[in-house]
Amino acid sequence: EGRFVEQIHPGDHRLHWTESDQRDVLGTPYRYVRPDGAIVWLRDHVVQEHNDRRPIVRGVTIDVTTTRSQEIQLVQHQEIVQRMAATTLVLAPGPMADQRIVHVVDSIHLGVAGSEGRTFSEVFPDLAQDGEVMTAIANPAGVERIGPVRLIDAVERFVELEVFPISDDGTAVLISDVTDRELAERTIRRQAHYDDLTGLPNRVTFMELLGRRSQSGEPTAVLLIDLNRFKEVNDTLGHLSGDAFLRALGSRMQQLATKWQCSVARLGGDEFAFVLPFGDRSEVVALTEAVLAECREPVEILGSGVASGASIGVALSPDDALTPEALLRCADLAMYEAKTNRRGVRWFDPTLDRRSDDIDTLRRLPAAMSDGELVMYFQPAVSLRSGRVTGCEALVRWQHPTRGLLTPVAFLDLIGVAGLSNQLTSIAIEQATAAMVALGPDIVVSLNLNAHELRSPDLIAQFGRAIERHGVNPRKLLVEITEEHLLDPTGVVAATMHELAALGVWIAVDDFGTGYSSLTHLRSLPLSHLKIDRQFVTGVIEEEHDAVIVRAVTDLAHNLGLRVTAEGVETAEIAAELARIGCDYGQGYLWSQPVPLDELLTSELFAKRTAISG
Numbered sequence: 001e002g003r004f005v006e007q008i009h010p011g012d013h014r015l016h017w018t019e020s021d022q023r024d025v026l027g028t029p030y031r032y033v034r035p036d037g038a039i040v041w042l043r044d045h046v047v048q049e050h051n052d053r054r055p056i057v058r059g060v061t062i063d064v065t066t067t068r069s070q071e072i073q074l075v076q077h078q079e080i081v082q083r084m085a086a087t088t089l090v091l092a093p094g095p096m097a098d099q100r101i102v103h104v105v106d107s108i109h110l111g112v113a114g115s116e117g118r119t120f121s122e123v124f125p126d127l128a129q130d131g132e133v134m135t136a137i138a139n140p141a142g143v144e145r146i147g148p149v150r151l152i153d154a155v156e157r158f159v160e161l162e163v164f165p166i167s168d169d170g171t172a173v174l175i176s177d178v179t180d181r182e183l184a185e186r187t188i189r190r191q192a193h194y195d196d197l198t199g200l201p202n203r204v205t206f207m208e209l210l211g212r213r214s215q216s217g218e219p220t221a222v223l224l225i226d227l228n229r230f231k232e233v234n235d236t237l238g239h240l241s242g243d244a245f246l247r248a249l250g251s252r253m254q255q256l257a258t259k260w261q262c263s264v265a266r267l268g269g270d271e272f273a274f275v276l277p278f279g280d281r282s283e284v285v286a287l288t289e290a291v292l293a294e295c296r297e298p299v300e301i302l303g304s305g306v307a308s309g310a311s312i313g314v315a316l317s318p319d320d321a322l323t324p325e326a327l328l329r330c331a332d333l334a335m336y337e338a339k340t341n342r343r344g345v346r347w348f349d350p351t352l353d354r355r356s357d358d359i360d361t362l363r364r365l366p367a368a369m370s371d372g373e374l375v376m377y378f379q380p381a382v383s384l385r386s387g388r389v390t391g392c393e394a395l396v397r398w399q400h401p402t403r404g405l406l407t408p409v410a411f412l413d414l415i416g417v418a419g420l421s422n423q424l425t426s427i428a429i430e431q432a433t434a435a436m437v438a439l440g441p442d443i444v445v446s447l448n449l450n451a452h453e454l455r456s457p458d459l460i461a462q463f464g465r466a467i468e469r470h471g472v473n474p475r476k477l478l479v480e481i482t483e484e485h486l487l488d489p490t491g492v493v494a495a496t497m498h499e500l501a502a503l504g505v506w507i508a509v510d511d512f513g514t515g516y517s518s519l520t521h522l523r524s525l526p527l528s529h530l531k532i533d534r535q536f537v538t539g540v541i542e543e544e545h546d547a548v549i550v551r552a553v554t555d556l557a558h559n560l561g562l563r564v565t566a567e568g569v570e571t572a573e574i575a576a577e578l579a580r581i582g583c584d585y586g587q588g589y590l591w592s593q594p595v596p597l598d599e600l601l602t603s604e605l606f607a608k609r610t611a612i613s614g
């Protein structure tokens, strides 16, 4: 090699192959001064490989001065060439279809060894189909890289060709096998454009498609679909079931897209989107109805039917927005509006822009819940006889990073809408039972459960685990259920209540007086406490009607063996009146607002609590 390098023409030293990162390098032709003084043109084809320590360089130097010397070089270096990952052909000059192979080294086993004398087209019928290949072979302009080209072999095989002139009248063809690389790249390309789970186009592809349509200015409708209860499916049946569920819905969506001759994509999570030419409003309406129907149709999972329902937002281009991003945002706003109002479908209109606060809230909720932004505040309940703290109610707050402390009115409904009720239950149970430890064994801690939460199949187990983990007495735990939720015709809520009672947990009917239940109707339920709604408590002094209700309810409740709490007590006069009527406990701003646990623990009110209370 040392001597060889010295013989390279001084003007071409730079061109001679040196270190390179590329695995496969075809060098630029360079001049070489032969011992006899003659100058010949050479070019190197070098393949670098790495064994575990150092790179191995293999190569062939091709004399490109004449066909003859080229052939000789190839033959001389046959051994090296054979170890290269390329099948090498030398073609004699001739018209395109008739170029004969004068030399073959079949290193990648294409089954063409010994095909000297036959034409290229005979030997490679697959490649002969490819115009680019044939043109290059007939008249290569320098080094031409072609491919990957697919070979119809027994197995799928992809090759790459390098074609270059070896003299004025001959052509060299290096064929390398790039199957592994090509298949890997195809997978990557697919993954970049398609969703793995459903096989539908993904968000990238969808946005591209939308971009093309909006550029052309054609009227376009976008349907954004979000499944309503997917999170519950995932949480209660597990991720594998969740995946199966999405796959099933994905294929239903694809069928609809085929029928409507439009495109559907999975944008991520449980979000799908259709894009279709917009001509006729009724056609889009029909599609939204078909989508809703498919989403309501149960999917068979683990032997039972699971249905989720969906919310759809519709936006139009160019009416609502022009760019793909803006269009998708309009559809998104409409979809969240549909979801919040449980309307199924909502078409975008400009008033929705103003409601984006709620929508941002909804969007942030999942992260907020897992980031611990939802915390329980505690409001003490006081014995109206002794004036001492006997219990406290856990009330959820959202410590929002920009909007400050939010009360449940701002987000409680949205939790249900977003399908995050189970997570709220976990937070409430965890923080309430942890608080019981801090508050000591005499304080009753209550927490609120809504209809969603009461239907969670995991609820009882969650209570059981928390009680055990914190080592608390279930007799000091109270679950508050609003009157409207108690009246559940399916019986699921009643069954849950009996299970809770069996654990030893007390149950209160909350907001009593706002629903339509009669107390005697509630007799069959395992209730221990009743909370009279604030609206009656507030008027107990001034409104005769309210006073009558409070008195009647208290007496009846006592007759049924229930303890009575008055909510929303704001003045000492009201507290005194309630005590006179015979209410057992009071809760309200008179004593304390809901506060963080630490604040309650260090409050004066809490310091005065009695050890003998119930």
Ligand code: C2E
Binding pocket: 379, 394, 395, 396, 407, 408, 409, 412, 424, 428, 448, 449, 450, 453, 480, 510, 511, 534, 567, 568, 569, 570, 587, 588, 589, 590, 594
């Ligand atoms: P609720 O169970 O009837 O809770 C009592 C509500 O009245 C609380 O509002 C409390 O802050 C408020 N309040 C207490 N004393 C007074 C008073 O003297 N005057 C007035 N004006 N209001 C008073 P908050 O915390 O906003 O909770 C509202 C509702 O949200 C609750 O009504 C309950 O139904 C629900 N909620 C709160 N936390 C949770 C929770 O963790 N899970 C569930 N499922 N629901 C919750």
Ligand code: CA
Binding pocket: 393, 448, 480, 510
């Ligand atoms: Ca309550």
Ligand code: CA
Binding pocket: 510, 511, 531, 533, 567
């Ligand atoms: Ca209440």
